[in-house]
Amino acid sequence: MLRGGPLVEPSSDSDVVVNTDRLVISRLQHRLGFGPRPGEYAAALQTGVSKIREMALTPPITDAGLAKVAALPITDLGPYPAPRSAERRVFNSAMREMTNSLQLWALDRMVSADHGLTERMTWFWHGHWATAISKVEAPLPMYNYYATLNKFALGNFKEMARAMVVDGAVLYWLDGGQNTASAPNENLGRELMELFTLGVGNYTEDDVKSAAKALTGYKVVRSNGIVSFRAKDHYSDPINILGVTQNFDADSLAMFIASQRQCSRFLAERFWYRFISSSTPLPNKSKIPDAIAANLSISDGVRALAFDPGFSDVTNSQVKAPVEWFVSVCRALSLMPSVVSKHLPVLDILRAFSQIPFDPPSVGGWPADEAWLSTASAQLRITNAEKLAKLGDLTPISALAVRDRVQGSADWLGVPMWSTRTQSALEQVRSDPITLTILAITAPEYLVSA
Amino acid sequence: MDTVSRRRFLQLMGAGAAGAAATRLSIADIARAAITNPLPLNTPILVIVTMYGGNDGLNTLIPYNDSTYITNRPDIAYGVGEVLPLDDQLALNRSMSGMKTLWDQKKLAIVRGVGYPQPDHSHFRSMAIWQSASPVGAQSSGWIGRWLDGRKADPMLAINLGSVIPPLLTGAKRVGSALPLGGLVVPTGSLASECQLLAKPSIEDGPLQALAAGSMSDLFKLSSEISSELKKPAPKASDLPTIQGGNAGGNSNLAQQLDVVAKLIAAGAPTRVWSVSLGGFDTHADEKGAQSILIGNVSDSIARFLSQVRSTNRGKDVVVLAYSEFGRRVKGNASQGTDHGTSGPVFVMGEKILGGFYGDQPSLTQLNAGDLAVTTDFRDIYASLIEGMLTTPADKILGKWAGRTPLLKV
Numbered sequence: 001m002l003r004g005g006p007l008v009e010p011s012s013d014s015d016v017v018v019n020t021d022r023l024v025i026s027r028l029q030h031r032l033g034f035g036p037r038p039g040e041y042a043a044a045l046q047t048g049v050s051k052i053r054e055m056a057l058t059p060p061i062t063d064a065g066l067a068k069v070a071a072l073p074i075t076d077l078g079p080y081p082a083p084r085s086a087e088r089r090v091f092n093s094a095m096r097e098m099t100n101s102l103q104l105w106a107l108d109r110m111v112s113a114d115h116g117l118t119e120r121m122t123w124f125w126h127g128h129w130a131t132a133i134s135k136v137e138a139p140l141p142m143y144n145y146y147a148t149l150n151k152f153a154l155g156n157f158k159e160m161a162r163a164m165v166v167d168g169a170v171l172y173w174l175d176g177g178q179n180t181a182s183a184p185n186e187n188l189g190r191e192l193m194e195l196f197t198l199g200v201g202n203y204t205e206d207d208v209k210s211a212a213k214a215l216t217g218y219k220v221v222r223s224n225g226i227v228s229f230r231a232k233d234h235y236s237d238p239i240n241i242l243g244v245t246q247n248f249d250a251d252s253l254a255m256f257i258a259s260q261r262q263c264s265r266f267l268a269e270r271f272w273y274r275f276i277s278s279s280t281p282l283p284n285k286s287k288i289p290d291a292i293a294a295n296l297s298i299s300d301g302v303r304a305l306a307f308d309p310g311f312s313d314v315t316n317s318q319v320k321a322p323v324e325w326f327v328s329v330c331r332a333l334s335l336m337p338s339v340v341s342k343h344l345p346v347l348d349i350l351r352a353f354s355q356i357p358f359d360p361p362s363v364g365g366w367p368a369d370e371a372w373l374s375t376a377s378a379q380l381r382i383t384n385a386e387k388l389a390k391l392g393d394l395t396p397i398s399a400l401a402v403r404d405r406v407q408g409s410a411d412w413l414g415v416p417m418w419s420t421r422t423q424s425a426l427e428q429v430r431s432d433p434i435t436l437t438i439l440a441i442t443a444p445e446y447l448v449s450a
Numbered sequence: 451m452d453t454v455s456r457r458r459f460l461q462l463m464g465a466g467a468a469g470a471a472a473t474r475l476s477i478a479d480i481a482r483a484a485i486t487n488p489l490p491l492n493t494p495i496l497v498i499v500t501m502y503g504g505n506d507g508l509n510t511l512i513p514y515n516d517s518t519y520i521t522n523r524p525d526i527a528y529g530v531g532e533v534l535p536l537d538d539q540l541a542l543n544r545s546m547s548g549m550k551t552l553w554d555q556k557k558l559a560i561v562r563g564v565g566y567p568q569p570d571h572s573h574f575r576s577m578a579i580w581q582s583a584s585p586v587g588a589q590s591s592g593w594i595g596r597w598l599d600g601r602k603a604d605p606m607l608a609i610n611l612g613s614v615i616p617p618l619l620t621g622a623k624r625v626g627s628a629l630p631l632g633g634l635v636v637p638t639g640s641l642a643s644e645c646q647l648l649a650k651p652s653i654e655d656g657p658l659q660a661l662a663a664g665s666m667s668d669l670f671k672l673s674s675e676i677s678s679e680l681k682k683p684a685p686k687a688s689d690l691p692t693i694q695g696g697n698a699g700g701n702s703n704l705a706q707q708l709d710v711v712a713k714l715i716a717a718g719a720p721t722r723v724w725s726v727s728l729g730g731f732d733t734h735a736d737e738k739g740a741q742s743i744l745i746g747n748v749s750d751s752i753a754r755f756l757s758q759v760r761s762t763n764r765g766k767d768v769v770v771l772a773y774s775e776f777g778r779r780v781k782g783n784a785s786q787g788t789d790h791g792t793s794g795p796v797f798v799m800g801e802k803i804l805g806g807f808y809g810d811q812p813s814l815t816q817l818n819a820g821d822l823a824v825t826t827d828f829r830d831i832y833a834s835l836i837e838g839m840l841t842t843p844a845d846k847i848l849g850k851w852a853g854r855t856p857l858l859k860v
Contacts (some may be wrong), residue, residue, distance in 0.1 A: 175734040178785030186789040187734040190571065200575045205819070208571065317658050362502075362729070364574060370615070370661060378665040382637050382645055419654040421663075425647035435644055443648050444655065444662035 022416040024049050024312045028056045029414050031275050031318070032306065033116020035328030038396040041414040056117060057303050059154065065114035072105045074098055074143045076224040098139040099358070103347055106146060106357040107337035110327045121153035121302065122146065123323070124274055126357065127365035129164050129196055131173040133358040141225025142358050145169035154299040157267065157292070158258040161197060165250045166218060168225020174363065177220035177227075181235040184212040191363050197257045199266040203242060210239040211257075214248035264293035264301075271305050277316040278368040286310070317449035319369045322353035322377070329385070329441050332413050333392025344387055353380055373447075381442050389437040398433040405430040409440045418445055480629065480719045483606050488718030491763060494802070494839040495715060497724045497755075498594070499704070499772040500581075500616065501748060503731030504573060507777035507794030507822075509738070510745050511560060511811075514541045518814040523782035526738045536560075540811065545746025548753025549797065556805030557756075558797065559857035563812040563825030565793035569776060573732065573790070577775040581618040583832055583848055593832060594723050595621030596847045597840050608723040611707040618725055626725070629710070704728040705751040712758040715768065722840065731774055735785035748772060752799060760801070769800035769839055769858075773828070779820055792821040796831055798857050802838070808855050830855045 025044045029036045033056065036044070044052045077095055081087035113119045126149055133142050145167050152160035164170055165188070171177050174188035189211030193203045203211075217234030220227050229249075238245050241253070242260065257263060268288035269281070282288065291297075291304030310316055320328065326349075330337060340346050350356040353372075360366055400408045406426045410418055418426065422443045429435040440446060489495070509526065512533050513519045520527045533541035534550045542550050552558040566585040570576045579585050583593040591599070594608050599621040601607060608619050608626035619626030637645060649666035652659075707726040714721065728748060733741045752770050759768045777794030793812055809826035816823065830853035833844035838858040844851055 175785050175787065178735050178783075178787075180784040183782070183784035185734055185783045185785045185787065186571075187732075190790065194572050194574070200570075200572045205571055315656075317656060319658055319662070369658060373658070373661045373665050378662075379637075382641070382666070386637075386641060419652045419659070421650050421652035421654070422648060425644065428647065429644055435641070438641065439644060439648055442645065442666075444652075444659040447662050448656075448658040 020312065020314070021045060021049050023314060025052055026414045026416045027311060028052055028306065029116070030320070030324075030328065031120075031311075032056050032302070033113075033120050034110050034324060035116075035331050036414040037331050038334065038393075038412060042411045045411075053306055057299070057306055059115045059118050063114050063118070065112045066109060066119075069105065069108050069112050072101060072143065074102060074140050076140050077138060078223050095137065095139065099133060099142075100347055101338075102133075102139050102143055102146075103357050103359075104338040104341055107323070107327060107330075107346070110323075111330045111335070111337060117302070118150065118153050121298070122150045123357075125149040125153060125160075127274070127360060128270060129167075129170060130360040130363050130365035131167075131169050132360050136169050136172050136222070138223045138225070140223065141168040141172065141220075144225050146358070152298070154302065155297075157263070157296045157298055158255055160298070161254040161258040162251055164196070165192065165215065165254045166227050168220045168227050171218060171220040171227060172222055172225070176215055176218055179212060179216050179218070180233040181213070181216045182233075184209070184216055184235070186212040188212070189215050192253075193257065195363060197263045197266065198260065199262070199269065202262045202266070207241055210241045210248075211253060213239050214241070214253040215250050218250060258296060261293060264296070265289045267292050267298075267301060268305075271301060272310070273368065275305055276308065276310045276318075278318065280310075280316070283310065319372050319448050320446075321366060321368070321372055322350060322355040322380075323357065325381070325441075325447065326350060326384075328413075329388055329392075332396075332441070333388060333394070333437070335388065335392050340388070340391060343391055344384070349380065349384055353377060378442075381447070382438070385438045385442045386434075389434045389441070392437070394433045394437055397436060402431055405433075405436060409436060413440060413446055415440075415443075415445050416449075418443070480606065480609070480714055480717075480721070483720050484714065484718040487606075487720050489720045489722075491767070493722070493767060494841070495722060495724070495764065495768045496835060496839045497708075497711060497726065497768060497770045498618065499748065499752065499770060500577075500618070500725065500727040501731050501744075501772065501774035502573070502577070502727060502729040503733070503774070504576075504776045504778055504790055505731040505745065505774035505794060506733060506737065506741050506788055507774075507791075508780065509741055510543055510546070511536075511562065511795040512541045512543060513539060513811065513814060515539055516814055518780075522780050522814065523788070525786045526782050526788070536807075540807075542749075543742055543745050545742045546749035547746075548749040548751075549799070550749075552753060552756070552799050553805060557801060557803050558799045558805050559803050559855075560807055561796040561798065561826055561831055561855055561857070562807060562809040563793045563823065564773070564796045564809065564828050564831065565776070565824035566827055566829070567824070569792040569821065569824065571776065571790040571792075573775055578617060580773060580775055580828060581616060583829055588849075590617075591622045592616070592618040592620045593836075593847055594619050594626065594725070595624065597621075597723075597836070597842055598624040598626060600842065600846060604720075606720045608725070609719075609721050610725040611710060612727070616725060616727070619723075626723070704747060705754065708751050708755040709758075712755050715759055715764050716762040733778070733787050734783065734789060735787040737782075737787040752797075756799060766801045769798065769802050769835070771831070771835065772797040772799075777822060780814055780817060780822060781820060792818070793824040793826075794822075796826075796828065798831065798835075802859050804857055804859055808857055826855065827853055829853060831857070834858060 077091060081091050110119045131145055136142055148163050148167055174191055175185045176188040179185040186208055190208045193208060193211060194200050213235035217230050218227055219230055238247050271288055272282040286308055288301055288304040288308060292301035305311060337346050347356060355366055396412045397405055397409055406423060422445055425439055426436060429439060512528055514530055514533045532544055534544055535541040536553060549558055566579060581592050582589045598608055603624060605627045610616060610619055610626055610628050615625060615628050649663050651663055655663060704726060711724045730744050759765050773796045774794060776791055778788035778791040782788055812822040812825055829848050829851050833848055833851050834854045834857060836842050836844045836847050
């Protein structure tokens with residue numbers, strides 16, 4: 001018998017007793033990664049919560065699974081040829097093809113990582129420094145942007161901020177390349193303070209104007225994201241930001257803002273929102289802000305979040321966003337997105353769900369929770385669950401004796417517990433592994449919480 | 451080992467969500483309600499159009515004879531011959547021929563210089579202020595949500611097009627419904643009946659799980675028989691351009707959204723408030739063409755929508771309100787665009803409207819830190835619409851509020 005299970009044991013008051021190890025381990029695998037591969041949840045229950053938590057927080061130096069994802073041939077496509085020319089048609093199709101492979105590449109990485117945390121945090125940061133290829137268009141700067149987020153995903157936030165304020169994709173997206181001393185463009189300065197570092201209400205309008213001045217003089221080449229500095233366009237007089245007057249450029253501004261106490265607090269709030277609960281605020285007594293503030297270490301913040309009582313609190317349920325659902329299904333069914341895309345229009349499907357890597361809807365990133373529970377999403381989930389189940393490897397469930405398959409499906413997918421509704425639905429179809437899989441991956445208990 | 455009871459566990463699993471969960475409606479649900487419980491004729495219907503990103507009011511309602519306008523934004527200003535004049539001072543953007551026709555028919559009210567005290571330049575904060583009608587943050591609920599709070603629970607009363615519920619429709623106790631666009635293909639055969647087992651409510655569900663199950667059950671309620679009358683293909687929305695600075699949210703298919711609303715109004719849907727949106731107005735760079743196309747899209751979509759409802763017996767009942775979270779700075783930036791500003795024009799249209807200008811046009815020379823003054827508080831407009839369209843005392847939703855914009859025919 002599994003050390004962590006069975007989930008339900010009879011108790012004296014005829015009510016049933018729940019093993020919270022199943023909940024916490026499920027959350028470690030689904031929220032700090034993209035869900036378990038076959039056997040990983042059951043094995044983790046054997047190992048126990050404290051060891052699994054430690055392992056989930058400790059990525060290996062090199063990830064053997066990730067190493068198998070082929071490098072992406074992304075090149076500088078150069079300037080746009082004239083509209084409607086033959087060259088432009090070739091250019092457009094090359095750009096489309098490169099964009100598609102970029103999007104599938106990011107999904108392949110999420111599915112392939114043996115240790116999920118780095119890719120999961122990269123995905124978080126992509127929604128945080130939300131930048132969209134719908135405006136940038138050029139794949140190379142978007143690739144470099146993602147690579148930078150990946151590099152700093154668990155690193156030092158100050159270093160990340162320094163890199164992001166002069167990132168080619170971010171600069172193009174927020175018009176930073178057109179920001180000059182004679183006429184500052186506030187877009188990047190404002191979103192830097194509001195969405196990336198401090199949070200609304202923690203700076204003044206004058207601070208925004210000053211930040212815009214500090215960020216003047218940077219130019220970006222759209223096709224490759226190369227950023228250069230032109231001193232004559234930079235505002236070089238001292239400026240006042242958050243009460244401090246000095247000369248600022250992008251680098252010193254990023255370091256200065258990232259070191260503000262409020263920045264650590266804001267990051268902790270975003271961690272809380274995305275990994276614990278979007279409906280309750282970060283508690284005042286939470287240790288996450290201090291953990292970040294000490295060294296501006298992102299991994300220290302993630303560690304504090306994994307140990308926060310809120311992380312293990314059953315009330316803090318969350319909905320898997322479409323990409324998270326798709327990737328976790330691929331991991332369970334041993335499917336690789338780029339391979340699936342030869343059979344199914346993976347990117348069109350995710351676009352229909354309104355969530356696709358490299359294309360957030362706004363600089364505020366993707367919505368959370370209830371937003372993903374519409375009638376339209378239900379239809380997409382059912383339709384595509386069927387197609388994925390037919391492509392996937394179902395031996396984790398078909399190899400089991402029929403009577404063990406319902407509990408076996410919870411252990412396979414990392415679901416803490418099926419409700420009696422879902423349990424009885426699954427019992428009815430357990431002799432057919434495909435239908436059992438479709439129902440299990442569309443069930444409310446797989447989609448919500450864990 | 452911590453243990454809790456199974457039922458409590460499962461209830462708590464979803465309990466973190468907001469107390470009031472949004473209902474997701476299918477077109478069939480609304481169509482069914484339209485047949486069994488149609489809205490009585492002569493009941494006012496309010497359609498709210500939200501323009502996300504901060505529409506440039508000065509390139510929408512253009513002070514085309516003011517030399518300060520041209521000198522402040524030489525790259526993006528319109529010349530005298532490039533606009534649709536309304537009088538000798540103000541003109542509409544040349545793309546707004548639809549609204550110009552409504553103006554000529556005296557069905558368009560333009561409220562000038564609309565905003566609120568101490569303007570906030572954040573998209574997300576300023577939009578929250580407009581949608582909550584609460585500049586000091588005393589209210590976190592939406593103004594339509596508070597109207598819903600005061601009425602009997604009814605998922606048909608206020609509906610948003612698109613699956614994301616805006617704060618506008620979120621009350622303290624009740625939430626408006628969401629109607630996703632696009633064709634819903636309902637699974638059939640044995641998989642359908644098996645999936646319906648998962649769509650049953652379970653006593654163990656918390657709010658989020660109940661919502662997940664509910665969205666599946668909504669899907670299966672779609673009866674082809676009832677929805678067939680609404681299945682006529684929607685006219686295709688004109689393609690939107692790749693927009694510079696379109697990074698502050700909103701949808702991109704306003705004409706399609708309004709097309710669905712027109713059909714459901716015509717069918718008698720018992721819905722008093724509809725919410726639709728268009729994004730892309732955050733024109734920090736290369737603004738002139740993009741903003742003109744967007745505001746032209748708003749103008750065309752609304753004009754077409756109003757002519758659609760005019761052909762039904764609901765034409766006299768419908769009023770459209772169009773607003774954005776802020777206008778933009780008077781002075782252009784170096785990127786042929788504009789940064790976040792303050793006040794802007796609000797458009798209110800329909801057969802019930804007394805066409806013309808309301809509120810004063812803000813001066814281009816007397817600015818507050820480079821921004822236009824606010825000459826009308828948006829709550830004046832809301833108060834008049836709450837009383838005239840929602841037939842509810844304005845104080846119940848806005849608190850004590852004296853200002854009114856008398857743009858509705860009595």
